[in-house]
Amino acid sequence: MTAEVTHDVMEPAKPGRLRNGLLTTLLVGPAALWYVVLLVLPLAIVVIFSFGTRAKNGGYEPGFVFDNYIRALERPDPFIASLAMASAGAIGCLLVGLPLAYFIATRAGKRKSLLILLLVVPFWTSFLIRTYSWLIILGPDNGLAGVLGGIVGDEDFRILGTPVAVLIGLVYGYLPLMVFPLYVTLERMDRTLIEASKDLGAARWATFRQITLPIALPGLVTGTILVFIPMMGEYVIPQILGYGRTYLMGNALVTDFLEARNWPSGSARAVFLIMIMFATIAGYLWFVNRGRQARDVSVL
């Protein structure tokens, strides 16, 4: 091996353009097909429904009115409540998940995979009985509320039915979605880069800020998105652990689709939610990625 490294980037063997295109199509094709059939088409149905009216016995009656959208705008409370809850939940997941992901990725060595697997195993029990277990753990009498209340001397001390219980439930339920993206990016982090940085005299914090954080950033972004977005639609955890005391977007959608069976109204609310969340994500991604080098050479 020679001392000098040829430094202009050698292109990998380039087959004909046709084969290139074919490969790309084959790779992206199945996912694209799924998106078209099982996402775009159903969403088209939702949009069509949103302009209709409620059929006599519930469901959809063809029409073209804006009433549903107007109605959705008139009652913004569920959306705001969901926004608050999802934000708190995402922050909670970040605070709990980031150190965990960092530890597993960089300190756990041989036990990495085991720890990662152990992270999801709890979720192979039923969601419902896990949540019911929290009812026992946080409950009165022998649960945490009873114990804490006994210490403080407050008989009516309650954790369940408060935002704290909901937050615990949310972080518990969504933690893997935050940890996994962080882990897969942090794990890739080349330790030699850190060594080099330290060798070159950088303080620990500077190392963290200029090496670790940029590498972890894609994982961070993915993690927060994967956690925040579904939490906007979450309603079962608040219903069970929060005693149904908050009326969220998820509740509103269930009320519309299932209780009132007003599919057009629910559809309009859903379209609003999707559009707002979409704009939020777009803004978030733009903000995070501005100034970053976007050019990633294809590895294939």
Place this chain on the structure above:
Amino acid sequence: MTAGTIPKKTAATTQLPGRRESRSFDRWAALVEGWLRAHTILVYVFLYLPIFVVVLFAFNDTNRRVTAWDGFSFKWFGVALGDTVVQKALLNSFLVAVPTAVLATMFGTMAALGLQRVGKKSRLFFDALTYTSIIVPEIVIALATLVLFATGFDFIQSTFGIKLNFGHPTIIAAHVLFNISLVLLLVRARLSGMDRTLVEASSDLFATPWRTFVQITFPMLLPAIVAGFLLSFTFSFDDYVITTFTSGPGSSTLPLFIFGQVKRGVTPETNAVATIILAFTIGMLLCAQMVLSWQNRRSGRKGGDMASLVAEQSG
């Protein structure tokens, strides 16, 4: 390049002016390490506390409600092992979750790789779809997919005379959608900023693209692929809303069974089933770990990490 030895790193050579390397700094570093470790342990305690309660209450000698302790008994395990309905539900859960995870992982990974090759506009459009699939609330996509299938089945029946039914395929199809996006995002996060020099070196050494992929790229992506598979399986296995509306007679999964029980009261039988699943999974995990470390000891290797081992073996 000199043929001599590389000078050993000594405290003198690494000490550069201006760097504060004091004992208190070391103590702080040790504190951070300790805190990281403690945090991790606490999180696992947090994760497994409800699981412990679930397992505990599987031994609850009560007749109905699962939140009052009535004494110790194995009877619910007996009920679970003899209950064909629960067993069918569990089987259905696997029949849905495994294909979902396989398909989603395959298609998601392929898409992540392929998307690097498309132009910016197409990529943005695809991204938009990916994020949209995560944004759409479950109840909405569930009902819309139901309408789509029902309308589609009607159309197919009237045009071709073939009667399609709701069942495992419809559930799998619906589950795969969300999970493709999940895998896609995970693999992409791993890909972005991934060290391209190894790939370049590989082609410099005249390896075919396929060989480069198998020996360099794939192993580097493996943690993300495995993570995606695990998460997809978990979501599919535990899903309720989408499954409710896309299932048909006889394809009820375990969550459907359990949620349905809520009206009349969840019995410890559910806890027993969960405990059996847990025991089985953790048992398998420990076995796998033992086999791997035994293999390592045999071949004299130091590594024991499953992912790296698989990576090595695929090369």
Place this chain on the structure above:
Amino acid sequence: MAERDLEAMLARMAANKVNRRSFLATSGLLGTSAFLAACSGGGGSASAAPSAAASAAASTGASAAPAGDVESELFVYNWSDYISPTNIDAFKAEFGVDNFVYDIFANNEELIAKLQGGASGYDICCPTAEYVPGMVEEGFITKLDMSRIPNAATMNPAFQSLWWDPNNEYLVPKDYGTTGILWRNDLVTAVPESWQAFKDLVVGEASGKTVMVDSMGDVMVFPLKLLGYSLNSEVESELEEARQILLEVAPHVLALDSDTYGDKMANGEASLTLGWTGPLGQELADLVTAGTAGYSVPSEGTLFWMDAWVMLADAPHPNAAYEWLNFIQRPEVQAEETNFNLYATPNDAAKEFVDPAILANPAIFPPDDVVASLEGAKDLSGSAQRLDIWEEFKSAIGG
């Protein structure tokens, strides 16, 4: 004797302005019980000597005239644990239906949404009766050939020809019950026997300890009946008055919970619940025996619900479905259902075989004077005003 009672009943009902259906309920119950009392050992299937095992079901009751071979499969879509396993086994054995698929839905809303979306494949399902007219209109269920269900004749006439199926063509009743007030009398000073007493307690000593089921139709009963209106009212002014009452109590409500309120009552977190009778036999069973928990049907009146069997429009196994519908109406089979589910059977001939303790329980089998005050609920989920009230109430819970 029966005549005089009937007249007194009529007078009372006229004063209460009860509707036609309740009148039938009362007179029917009265008449039938008088009849049974007078003619012990009279005609019909009631004369069969009660046998200990439900497997005696094979010997009594007419069987349906089959219109073809009974299929070996039956797909049932039902609430969880809502059919006695004894009955399922007996049915499978007698008719050779080896593959009895029993799938579960968690609530009516899911069932209807699924049917509305276009789902299919089941033979029989069991919605709450108020949804049946809508299902008929949408074409989800078929008209039943009652000649194939002769055992339905043992049904108490009070439960036939009701507003949800005036010609008895679409449904076969399964069981019925009420919505009322569950209480812990060791946690409140007075047992609430009326909606007014309930309200006073909710804003008073039971503040922060009251649970309501998460069901629009059931919760709306409370303010409307308190004000003396029909629980199916769609009069704008009446509903607005109801809204005010609901908003008044909202800050005092602990939880909206249809599933674990029994637990909350049992561990004392809640001392009052607007709900159903289910927990009486389960979570609260011990407390009921000890006399510290119970259930009241409020004096101003409340709703009665009925669950009913219907056959779906494209049922793949119609013959087996008819056999099932007929089988489940056999008195012993019905009684076994009541003994298992602890919900009242609308089938009078079955009462003979019902566990006497259950028969005597006024929460399960309400006495006639109570029955007079019951109103059948209508499916008013399309009322925009009701929905708006419900959403505002839900947002205001807990303050």
